[in-house]
Amino acid sequence: MARPIRVVIAKPGLDGHDRGAKVIARALRDAGMEVIYTGLRQTPEQIVEVALQEDADVIGLSILSGAHNHICPRLVSLLREKGLGDVLVVVGGIIPDADVPQLEALGISGVFQPGTPMQAISRFIESRVQRGASAAT
């Protein structure tokens, strides 16, 4: 019996708008995942540390301030340094279309813009994490 998918939901940067982060945290919990919400103003270093401690399968970042192009590269490189390159990273928030390819090239698996249904996000995570697990065995 597989353990539930473990997700760290994090709010990096100085922004305090946490509605999206809290709504998606509840939705993923209702979808059967184990969710750890870091709270506000986490540095990439702190987020990676939580992911390590919690043995996370997924990190979900909520960024609305326009700082994604600074935060995401730092987070991805820290994950690789710590040997957590297989953790699925998804980002939600105010992310312009033009920035999506760059984030995907970086290794961000999913970028969810405003209006994305919660179910679409939980299904995406389920499909990617299971596929990753079966590929590893």
Next chain:
Amino acid sequence: MTSSAVSDREARPLYTAADAAEATRENLGAPGEFPYTRGIHASGYGGKLWTMRQFSGFGTPAETNRRYHELLRAGGTGLSVAFDLPTLMGRDPDHPLSLGEVGKCGVSVASLADMETLLEGLPLDTITTSMTINSPAAMIFAMYLVVAEQRGAAWAKLSGTIQNDILKEYIAQKEYIYPPRPSMRLVTDVFGFCADNVPRWNTISVSGYHIREAGATALQELAFTLRDGIEYVQYGVDAGLPVDRFVPRISFFFNAHNDFFEEIAKYRAARALWAAVIRERFGARDERSWKLRFHSQTAGVSLTAQQPYNNVVRTALQALAAVLGGTNSLHTNSLDEALALPTSEAALLALRTQQVIAHESGVTDVVDPFGGSYYVERLTADLQDGAREYFAAIDRFGGMVEAIEQGYPQREIADSAYRSQQAVEAGEQTIVGVNRYTDDAAADIPILQIDEQVERDQVARVAGLRKRRDAAAAQRTLDALRRAAEGSANLMPFILDAVRAYATVGEMCDALRDVWGEYEETPGV
């Protein structure tokens, strides 16, 4: 029965004279008369239209200054400054936590030098300026005062608003620095200082806007905002200020959301509740204390990234509700704001929307045109009843500060936000272009890009300032501020001295961090 997922309110398909009779059993009063349900002015907009105040700020102070001149040339009648996140959080552009955030969500203002540039060429004695700043409100306000002083504009003539509403930061927006109690002292210090020195300034804008954006229903927005107002008045009184000396300068800020009639009723209910509570609970005698004046802004959270031109229509309807509810000042959002900060063209269209309502629709000709409507009067009364229940619940905690410390309003809002999202996904609540009438066309509209050079420029500017200024003098004022914070004197004179010595926002906020520490909320979902 239909249900409105925005408000969790059950609306019936028909309201009758019986509803209105029951709802207006207490005297509504005429416009301009207690309890001001029908408006604070006897002549409505006949004497003066609302102030068209477009919230704006991005990049460097010089860029934002250009946008202000544009908005005033286009017929805007007031300014409203949006600061970037480092400024809102009391961090200088060169602080490690500011990385990637400088000039992004607003303008970067690190010191008096930046404020001088921001206000270049603007007539401070004739325009009114609103500044959305909370934790470092006293510092930013002091910068505005010093620029006025440099230009010979008398403080007694200055008019404008600082948001200065820290309670809603803990509740919703989360841009707090210090724990609630010392933060409340900063707020009441501004109340006291302005009563003596800047008597026409709105010392606070008690804000429901952010509470609503975080997911609250209309009722929760109304109740938590007014209860915050009560908390500020109580703290002012406890600090020794006579009620009628500072309450007339308290202003409010509400959201203008989708449910048209409910929003109109919300503004009417707010005025009636405030008038009653200020007179009965605090014994205010001056009618200026009873009158609730408010700014409103259309609902940012209602804007969609999909089919962005639909946002123009949403915004127009929301703005119309605010006007019919008697708003004293209004910001209309731009169509592109679910994607980025607005372009100049989008911001102009948003202003034009207000001008069409004001000058073409005829709705300003009659005072409180929904007065006596079976439905609107009933809603107005029901919202007041609901708000009083929330007041009682918060009083049971011992006050709003205590309720916040227990996480009560935060939980209520998070619950509403989740229910609202579930309603959208279940199709119970329609969002055109998102869960109905969708198409696959990409939203191909121009987007404002903030040049990454802005951050490098602002970092260099603050470094240059630190070299140029009299470092010892700046340090002396910061030390004096730190010592004053340990005592109980009004901090405004100390902050003004630090501003005049070109101490930065980050340095001033750090001086107080040394004494008060920083607030951290317990993360909860």
